[in-house]
Amino acid sequence: MSRLAWIPVGIVLLLLPLYLEAPWLKAGQYMMIGAVGAIGLTLLTGQAGQLSLAHGFFLLVGATSYTVLAGPKGDHLGLGLDPLISLVGAVAISALAGMAFAPVAGRVRGIYLGVASLSLVFLGLYLGQAAESLTGGTSTGRDPATFKLFGFPFSNEGDLVVAGVPIRGTERIWYLFLALLALAYWLARGAVRTRIGRAWRAVRDNEAAAAAMGVDVRRTKASVFAVSSAYAGLAGVMTVLWFDILKPDESEYGTYGVNTSIAFLAMVIIGGLGSVGGAVIGALVVFGLPQVLTLYSTDLGWFTGSVTPVLVSSFVYGAAIVLVVLFEPGGLAAVGPRVKHRIRELRS
Amino acid sequence: MKRLLAMTVALVLPLSLAACGTKGGAETNTGSADGVQTGVGVTDSQITLGVMADLSGPFKSLSTAITHGNELWVKDLNASGGVCGRQVKLEIVDHGYKAETAKTLYPQLEPKVLGFVQLTGSPIMAALGKDIETDKVTTTPASWSSELLGNPYVMIVGTTYDVEMIDGLSYLQKQGLLKDGDAVGHIYVDGEYGANGLRGSKYYAEQHNLKLSEVKITSTDTDLTNVVTGLKGKGVKAILLTTTPKQTGSAAAASKALGLNVPILGNNPSFDPALLQSPAASALNKLYIVASSVPYSADIPKAKEIAQKYQAAGYKEPPNAGVPYGYAVAEVWGSVLRKACDNKDLTRDGIHKAMQQTTSADTEGLVAALNFGSPGAPATRQVYVAQPDASVPGGTKYVQQLFEADQAKTYKAPHEQ
Numbered sequence: 001m002s003r004l005a006w007i008p009v010g011i012v013l014l015l016l017p018l019y020l021e022a023p024w025l026k027a028g029q030y031m032m033i034g035a036v037g038a039i040g041l042t043l044l045t046g047q048a049g050q051l052s053l054a055h056g057f058f059l060l061v062g063a064t065s066y067t068v069l070a071g072p073k074g075d076h077l078g079l080g081l082d083p084l085i086s087l088v089g090a091v092a093i094s095a096l097a098g099m100a101f102a103p104v105a106g107r108v109r110g111i112y113l114g115v116a117s118l119s120l121v122f123l124g125l126y127l128g129q130a131a132e133s134l135t136g137g138t139s140t141g142r143d144p145a146t147f148k149l150f151g152f153p154f155s156n157e158g159d160l161v162v163a164g165v166p167i168r169g170t171e172r173i174w175y176l177f178l179a180l181l182a183l184a185y186w187l188a189r190g191a192v193r194t195r196i197g198r199a200w201r202a203v204r205d206n207e208a209a210a211a212a213m214g215v216d217v218r219r220t221k222a223s224v225f226a227v228s229s230a231y232a233g234l235a236g237v238m239t240v241l242w243f244d245i246l247k248p249d250e251s252e253y254g255t256y257g258v259n260t261s262i263a264f265l266a267m268v269i270i271g272g273l274g275s276v277g278g279a280v281i282g283a284l285v286v287f288g289l290p291q292v293l294t295l296y297s298t299d300l301g302w303f304t305g306s307v308t309p310v311l312v313s314s315f316v317y318g319a320a321i322v323l324v325v326l327f328e329p330g331g332l333a334a335v336g337p338r339v340k341h342r343i344r345e346l347r348s
Numbered sequence: 349m350k351r352l353l354a355m356t357v358a359l360v361l362p363l364s365l366a367a368c369g370t371k372g373g374a375e376t377n378t379g380s381a382d383g384v385q386t387g388v389g390v391t392d393s394q395i396t397l398g399v400m401a402d403l404s405g406p407f408k409s410l411s412t413a414i415t416h417g418n419e420l421w422v423k424d425l426n427a428s429g430g431v432c433g434r435q436v437k438l439e440i441v442d443h444g445y446k447a448e449t450a451k452t453l454y455p456q457l458e459p460k461v462l463g464f465v466q467l468t469g470s471p472i473m474a475a476l477g478k479d480i481e482t483d484k485v486t487t488t489p490a491s492w493s494s495e496l497l498g499n500p501y502v503m504i505v506g507t508t509y510d511v512e513m514i515d516g517l518s519y520l521q522k523q524g525l526l527k528d529g530d531a532v533g534h535i536y537v538d539g540e541y542g543a544n545g546l547r548g549s550k551y552y553a554e555q556h557n558l559k560l561s562e563v564k565i566t567s568t569d570t571d572l573t574n575v576v577t578g579l580k581g582k583g584v585k586a587i588l589l590t591t592t593p594k595q596t597g598s599a600a601a602a603s604k605a606l607g608l609n610v611p612i613l614g615n616n617p618s619f620d621p622a623l624l625q626s627p628a629a630s631a632l633n634k635l636y637i638v639a640s641s642v643p644y645s646a647d648i649p650k651a652k653e654i655a656q657k658y659q660a661a662g663y664k665e666p667p668n669a670g671v672p673y674g675y676a677v678a679e680v681w682g683s684v685l686r687k688a689c690d691n692k693d694l695t696r697d698g699i700h701k702a703m704q705q706t707t708s709a710d711t712e713g714l715v716a717a718l719n720f721g722s723p724g725a726p727a728t729r730q731v732y733v734a735q736p737d738a739s740v741p742g743g744t745k746y747v748q749q750l751f752e753a754d755q756a757k758t759y760k761a762p763h764e765q
Contacts, residue, residue: 021455022455022456023452023456030448030452125566138539139540139542140495140540243475245477247474247475250539250566251566255447290449291452294452298441298453308404308442310443311444
């Protein structure tokens with residue numbers, strides 16, 4: 001997209017909270033969480049060719065780190081730091097956790113790496129339950145601190161009215177998430193377009209050739225794991241802010257479970273492996289569709305009985321993966337250029 | 349040219365949005381023609397109550413049954429003229445046991461309803477707890493953990509898991525199946541449900557010097573043979589279960605196979621009549637189930653009446669204990685609504701006040717008499733004790749009618765004041 005085309009998109013996104021009701025804003029915020037996480041995974045899996053099913057685990061690491069760093073001292077361990085510092089700290093801790101996985105990532109590849117990384121999700125499930133002083137335990141969970149930026153709370157506190165619309169917690173969180181997503185997107189595009197991205201792609205395509213060209217393969221692999229985990233960690237912080245609670249999963253299917261890891265992988269595949277913009281679109285499909293479908297159908301009274309929107313949307317995104325793999329391996333990100341190309345062909 | 353086009357779009361799009369007019373503010377409480385104060389979810393002719401059910405996820409069968417129970421009550425109530433001169437309507441949504449779906453559906457549903465008759469799923473309850481408190485929506489969760497009572501707007505119909513355990517242990521001791529100083533093993537699933545059951549057994553163990561061995565498992569474990577073997581090594585005189593029905597079957601079968609032959613005490617959700625058709629059926633004779641609500645085919649007139657109505661309504665799903673429970677919950681809501689109507693206040697604050705004034709909600713025996721008068725305390729501490737019996741419809745027979753143990757009377761729930 002040309003740089004100019006971003007302006008209307010940006011303005012619309014900034015104005016939406018003045019028009020959309022709370023449920024739609026909530027749904028939009030959830031898509032932004034997905035987008036941030038998916039950008040991280042597309043760098044790792046798409047750009048650097050490292051399959052990972054551990055995204056759910058790193059989400060939990062980020063979520064827990066923020067809650068502990070910003071949390072008040074009390075029943076649970078809390079450091080009471082400033083929320084902004086806690087957010088940055090949580091992202092850093094997630095990056096370190098990703099780096100710690102580097103020795104494994106350096107030794108195995110492909111599907112083996114995928115399975116090895118899956119073990120982290122189960123480790124997360126156990127730690128979430130066992131480390132009650134950090135996570136609050138599965139029984140009650142733990143309240144995260146309200147996010148504050150230089151004293152301005154992202155909650156219903158205080159009166160702020162813009163164009164006759166009260167800007168409350170939901171609207172404020174929208175702007176926070178939008179800023180975080182924009183930052184995440186910009187940094188990822190930057191990395192992909194520069195040397196760092198070239199090193200990732202070199203490692204993906206041929207490790208021996210990459211090494212011959214002077215790319216430190218082991219370091220590159222470790223660094224891309226760290227970057228991807230940092231993104232997942234940020235998505236984790238956004239998740240606790242969105243849910244207003246940190247609650248570790250009771251089984252392997254949950255907010256930080258295997259299903260979440262697979263959902264992120266689905267976003268990356270639907271969007272087109274390695275495409276940053278595609279990851280965002282993938283998040284709109286995978287995280288957005290169930291939400292939007294549910295909201296619309298309750299508004300309009302569709303789907304009665306056993307066929308529910310939750311069920312339908314899981315079929316739709318399953319079908320989307322199959323269709324993408326069959327007809328457009330480049331993902332949704334490749335559809336735009338293809339259409340453009342076709343139009344140009346028709347013109348000439 | 350291209351640049352000009354982009355600029356135009358950039359200017360026109362936001363402007364056209366601005367022309368549509370922004371969203372409005374919140375509505376406020378108003379009086380109505382009949383002198384009753386009304387607010388969210390209430391009009392002159394209708395009261396809307398919300399149901400956030402799991403109609404497609406793991407608790408589909410229970411939640412669907414509860415929903416049908418809710419619906420049957422609404423039908424009965426409206427046929428008899430409604431409440432406060434208004435008909436009751438249910439707004440039912442399915443969240444599929446997904447917390448993220450529930451979190452988005454909530455702001456859509458909340459502005460339309462006076463309260464929630466049903467909210468299924470502990471992850472969903474956790475995700476919405478704060479919202480419910482902020483919006484002051486009285487809510488009945490389909491979960492019986494006393495930890496939830498820290499939220500003043502939570503109305504648990506029935507007793508809580510911890511009290512069930514205390515009553516159950518006291519029953520075993522009265523029957524001479526257990527004595528002070530015995531070793532007992534408690535197997536529980538990690539999470540809100542298990543932790544709350546454990547709280548009860550810990551309390552009772554302290555009072556009676558029981559040597560309690562705790563075994564934490566996850567809800568997806570299926571084979572408990574090794575766990576039961578370990579408990580046998582510790583010489584337990586009873587096994588306590590806060591588990592899923594499948595796990596109950598496994599524990600009972602293992603206990604029989606190992607010749608352990610001790611009584612097994614289970615919380616209400618640990619038994620499902622389907623177990624009687626499972627390979628573990630022959631091992632269930634030592635199982636005691638503690639519950640404060642009746643099974644589907646209980647031998648009381650009200651339960652029989654509901655079973656009849658369920659058949660007549662033509663629902664496709666096979667019924668279970670969720671049906672009478674769902675009816676009972678709605679019936680309790682009925683008492684609260686009537687109380688609020690007498691107070692001439694059908695706002696959310698009015699409902700909350702009416703709930704606290706409801707000190708003897710009667711469900712004609714479907715659930716023990718309920719008292720919501722003391723914040724943080726379970727509404728009842730009475731339970732039935734039942735044993736599996738394939739020969740009776742519904743699969744369980746009572747061995748002890750409603751009773752309340754002395755230890756349960758003195759027990760202090762986590763949020764009790």
